[in-house]
Amino acid sequence: MLIRRPDPIAGGEITDERVYQNRRRFLETMGLATLGLAAPGSLWAGGPPRALQSDELTPLEDVLSYNNFYEFGTGKDDPAKNAHTLRTRPWTVDVEGEVHEPRTFGIEDLWQRFTPEERVYRLRCVEAWSMVIPWLGLPLRDLLSAVRPTSHARYVEFTTLLDPEQMPGQRRGILPWPYVEALRLDEAMHPLTILALGLYGKALPNQNGAPVRLVVPWKYGFKSIKSIVRIRLVREQPTTTWNAAAPREYGLYANVNPMVDHPRWTQARERRIGELRKRPTLMFNGYADQVASLYAGMDLRRNY
Amino acid sequence: MTPGAFVRRVARPLVWVGAAVPGTWLLLDALTGGLGANPVETVTHRTGLTALTLLALSLSVRPTRDLLRFGALMPLRRTLGLAAYTYAVVHVLTYGVDQTYLSGLGVSPAAIVEDVRERPYVTMGFLAFVLLTPLAVTSTSGWVKRLGATRWRWLHRLVYLAAPLAVVHFLWLVKADLLLPGWFALAVAVLLGYRAVVRRRRTPTASSRLIL
Numbered sequence: 001m002l003i004r005r006p007d008p009i010a011g012g013e014i015t016d017e018r019v020y021q022n023r024r025r026f027l028e029t030m031g032l033a034t035l036g037l038a039a040p041g042s043l044w045a046g047g048p049p050r051a052l053q054s055d056e057l058t059p060l061e062d063v064l065s066y067n068n069f070y071e072f073g074t075g076k077d078d079p080a081k082n083a084h085t086l087r088t089r090p091w092t093v094d095v096e097g098e099v100h101e102p103r104t105f106g107i108e109d110l111w112q113r114f115t116p117e118e119r120v121y122r123l124r125c126v127e128a129w130s131m132v133i134p135w136l137g138l139p140l141r142d143l144l145s146a147v148r149p150t151s152h153a154r155y156v157e158f159t160t161l162l163d164p165e166q167m168p169g170q171r172r173g174i175l176p177w178p179y180v181e182a183l184r185l186d187e188a189m190h191p192l193t194i195l196a197l198g199l200y201g202k203a204l205p206n207q208n209g210a211p212v213r214l215v216v217p218w219k220y221g222f223k224s225i226k227s228i229v230r231i232r233l234v235r236e237q238p239t240t241t242w243n244a245a246a247p248r249e250y251g252l253y254a255n256v257n258p259m260v261d262h263p264r265w266t267q268a269r270e271r272r273i274g275e276l277r278k279r280p281t282l283m284f285n286g287y288a289d290q291v292a293s294l295y296a297g298m299d300l301r302r303n304y
Numbered sequence: 305m306t307p308g309a310f311v312r313r314v315a316r317p318l319v320w321v322g323a324a325v326p327g328t329w330l331l332l333d334a335l336t337g338g339l340g341a342n343p344v345e346t347v348t349h350r351t352g353l354t355a356l357t358l359l360a361l362s363l364s365v366r367p368t369r370d371l372l373r374f375g376a377l378m379p380l381r382r383t384l385g386l387a388a389y390t391y392a393v394v395h396v397l398t399y400g401v402d403q404t405y406l407s408g409l410g411v412s413p414a415a416i417v418e419d420v421r422e423r424p425y426v427t428m429g430f431l432a433f434v435l436l437t438p439l440a441v442t443s444t445s446g447w448v449k450r451l452g453a454t455r456w457r458w459l460h461r462l463v464y465l466a467a468p469l470a471v472v473h474f475l476w477l478v479k480a481d482l483l484l485p486g487w488f489a490l491a492v493a494v495l496l497g498y499r500a501v502v503r504r505r506r507t508p509t510a511s512s513r514l515i516l
């Protein structure tokens with residue numbers, strides 16, 4: 001069920017690009033064939049979708065062209081068009097707050113000090129679509145351990161770059177900029193939580209949150225904040241962007257939960273990008289075995 | 305050519321061709337795999353946007369006529385309204401198929417009824433569509449005769465309800481960026497405002513209408 005075990009994966013196992021490319025060509029060919037031949041038959045034949053729970057990698061092309069990254073526009077294709085203005089070198093991430101050794105990491109430090117490993121995760125957007133993406137990242141807890149949180153640290157707050165010059169979407173106040181997200185410390189320390197530096201074997205493309213972003217696979221995508229410049233450990237629950245913008249719609253937890261609907265759309269099903277028919281959404285996005293214990297005894301309907 | 309003949313033989317065919325462009329483009333994209341990563345969403349968005357645009361254009365025929373003092377334009381209102389309805393039908397059908405068959409629910413009116421009741425933005429779109437349907441059905445001159453001009457005109461004022469409902473539908477479905485639905489809201493508000501003012505100040509002379 002878990003697409004790939006989160007244990008460290010040896011560098012040699014990382015799929016090289018030729019394999020990705022071939023896979024993609026295969027998918028394209030299949031896609032065309034499906035459109036031309038299979039679709040009329042299978043589409044109207046009824047019955048459950050053929051590959052109900054298969055977790056094929058989402059084609060790179062879709063990962064690059066279908067993004068929610070409002071700093072570069074609110075259309076799905078805007079980030080791919082506009083994110084070229086983001087300068088990702090030099091780039092630093094301040095890690096501060098309730099830690100014994102606050103530090104500023106250069107992006108190169110992150111690559112060198114914490115050898116990024118491949119993690120293939122499902123990504124479930126609150127808008128009821130999903131992808132499967134091979135990230136390249138480091139467990140967030142490795143970074144947090146390096147700065148040694150104090151005993152007062154209870155939450156981790158993340159902040160995106162604020163620079164309307166580089167991020168044209170910030171020139172309009174559709175959201176209170178900069179974008180801020182937060183996790184409980186135990187969520188941040190969970191082995192599935194990573195800071196991604198790349199995807200499909202390469203450094204992150206700008207539209208996917210270069211040069212460093214969070215990936216929390218059991219939560220809705222908006223939790224996985226992009227282009228991070230600051231990580232602060234704090235005592236009190238931070239104010240996060242979407243929660244502040246629409247508290248009834250977006251909670252702090254935002255755990256993927258097919259039983260709790262967003263007021264504007266059902267969360268029971270999702271459309272895997274590349275598929276026509278929707279599939280049932282899994283509790284905690286299919287990572288319940290790993291993360292359900294974090295929320296033992298909590299009312300997930302109230303703590304959405 | 306008389307103005308009437310010009311509108312019938314030139315302007316109206318041009319409007320039909322123009323209204324068919326977004327649909328043709330959508331069809332070409334569909335056939336060439338150009339609908340992007342989420343084709344169902346693309347079809348829903350593009351048909352919804354085109355339907356609302358054409359609806360707003362149909363509301364603008366009357367002010368344009370008054371502005372240009374070109375009475376023969378009026379038949380274009382029906383042309384644009386019917387075109388808008390055509391896109392709305394594709395829009396609603398896409399939604400219907402997405403909500404039932406593509407959701408693995410088969411033919412299930414219950415799923416749609418529940419969605420219409422529970423999601424305010426869908427309720428608004430649904431109401432707009434329901435109000436537009438009798439207008440599309442009775443758009444022929446046969447129906448004008450059958451209903452009588454007065455009743456027919458009364459019925460077709462429903463468009464002044466349907467258009468704002470469609471705008472509210474749009475306003476309520478966006479997550480944060482109200483810019484585009486905001487423009488539609490402004491346009492429809494101006495068009496309805498014009499209509500209200502004209503009705504209140506209507507006098508027998510055409511020239512007083514021009515001042516507006």
Ligand code: HEM
Nearest residue numbers: 348349352353355356392396399429430432433470474477
């Ligand atoms: C039963 C009636 C209707 C239903 C169920 C319906 C449903 C929908 C849905 C599901 C969306 C996409 C929402 C999203 O992506 O989050 C949408 C968008 C939209 N609909 Fe409708 N709709 C209906 C009627 C109408 C009508 C009558 C109009 C206009 C005349 C209209 C105009 C629009 C517009 C402008 C959009 C937004 C397009 C965009 O985001 O670019 N809808 N509708």
